[in-house]
Amino acid sequence: MNVVTSIPTDITPEGTDYDTVCRVIEMLTEDYRDQPSLEKIAGRLGQSPTQLQKTFTRWAGLSPKAFLQAVTLDHAKRLLRQEDMPLLETSFEVGLSGPGRLHDLFVTHEAMSPGEWKARGAGLTVRYGFHPSPFGTALVMITERGLAGLAFADVGQERASFDDMAHRWPNANYVEDSAATARYAARIFNPERWCAEEPLRIFLIGSDFQVRVWQALLNIPLGKATSYSKIADEIGQPTASRAVGAAVGRNPISFVVPCHRALGKSGDLTGYHWGLTRKRAILGWEAGKA
DNA sequence: CACACCGCTCCCT
């Protein structure tokens, strides 16, 4: 791997909307037993309920109350119960990932060949950059064949996020190019720029099994969710739900490949590579877009 | 080959 000279720190200003949302989520999950009221939460943040309302509206077009509802276990269970989940398109052909995604980010996907996968990124040039997002700092990685990586970093953890990603394709050549990646970030996190006519090109770098799991994730519409066991069914390996979980956890293109829409069968969130709080935030944000 | 490690699930207190 090339030596990396440019890892910015602390590019996201403190006191952002996401920061506030995170703290609300954390308060709520800490003492979920005695559900603190909105007034109490606002008070603990040193804000008025009205201010909190404004923050959520700016962030996701959602009231705090609607957001809280969207991230409860009950709501997750309802998401899992729905029957209209599209079936997985089993072919590896390039094409739209699924029908009927009116408000969702459209993508076309291309997967690495098994030979390329074994090379662990040899001969691949990856350009990367850090950008602010509704969910904290995002690390965007692109190749000539499309978007290959999207990671998140907590404040001051930019280097750790980069290492996490770079170790996945250790033989690739990494070049800082935030001018190029900024265009991707701007589009990915702005729903007004999601359109079917010009789908976002993504490049799935993973094993055969992993790519099949990630393709299944692409079929989950915005505002919905599925379970690890359902994904296992869809890819034709109904007893492999645990392996599915591991593969979901290795998804290199967070958010765009919606691994946050995979939940435990009971509706538990069970895990997220970039932190459970972030998974809740993304699901809540999407509830405001669905 | 043999492990150990995982964003799982099910069954049993």
Added chain:
DNA sequence: AGGGAGCGGTGTG
């Protein structure tokens, strides 16, 4: 609610 067993893919040696 929490523990244990069995599950399949992957990385390491």
